[in-house]
Amino acid sequence: MQKKALGRGLESLIPSLAPNKTTPDEAIAAIPLGKIKPNRFQPRNKFDKEKLQNLAESIKKHGLAQPILVTESIVPGEYEIIAGERRYRASNLAGNKDIKAIIKKSTDNKQKFALALIENLQREDLDPIEEAKAYKRLIEEFGHTHEQIADIVGKDRSVISNTLRLLSLPEDTQLMISESRISSGHGRILAGIEDKEQIRTIVEKILNEKLSVRAVEKIALKFKSRKKAVEQINQETELINLKEAIQRKLGTKASISGTIKKGKIEIYYYSLEELERIVNELNLKI
Secondary structure: OOOOOOOOHHHHHOHHHOOOOOOOOEEEEEEEHHHEEOOOOOOOOOOOHHHHHHHHHHHHHHOOOOOEEEEEOOOOOOEEEEEOHHHHHHHHHOOOOEEEEEEEOOOOHHHHHHHHHHHHHHOOOOOHHHHHHHHHHHHHOOOOOHHHHHHHHOOOHHHHHHHHHHHHOOHHHHHHHHOOOOOHHHHHHHOOOOOHHHHHHHHHHHHHHOOOHHHHHHHHHHHHHHHHHHHHHHHHHHHHHHHHHHHHHHOOOEEEEEOOOOEEEEEOOOOHHHHHHHHHHOOOOO
8 A cells, every 4th residue: 555645755855855844954045047057867858849838938027936956066166956947947948037945055976866757747747767767876876775765655566566577678678667658557467478479479469459557467467377388397397307317327216206396306216236236337436
């Protein structure tokens, strides 16, 4: 079950995001747009042009409803966006020369990325693949666990893990999820299939037949059942071949019971002389 709130929320992490509030390490100023750079840790890869244009028109008519959040760049006199890149881009489109911003003086890279991620998730601006890649960056670049990410974004750990599984899909399938041609629900089921060509075959069926997630789940279950049966046959064949190789080597009856991972081998002998011969064949010292 998904938690009701997105973690602690942007306003609790950054009190200044609440209207007309700042903290001792923050200041409000109108900053020239040319002095502001996008967030290096922005998890969002694309911005809807039509929605940006609509926001730009709104800014022209009504002004900016909420200041963006920035931090000082390593370049003197320049700033880097922590939260509000969409508002920054729309202000550029609106032809504004500057933008009202809250300057946060103490922000590390981990916080910049986490806050940009939370803002995008709260606005539902990330597609499922962008979201999965953001979680992956939190793990690989900042050392977060699935549980820690779940706490940050206010989702169950299982949701984080299932979203990350989408990155195991072929890139063309990931692109279809990003473009909403198939859903993330379809993707999570497909991620349980190892055969990439089988995934592509099922994706074609989804597109051509407009299959529901439930229908794809049934197809995947059938595929897994067939795969398990084939693996069982292959294992049994391999064990039979090994048993026959042992019998040829030792010149006597042998049997193997169990699976390819665990079991036992029985070697038969019918006289003391035959036992001694088998022992010698195995190079055993008694």
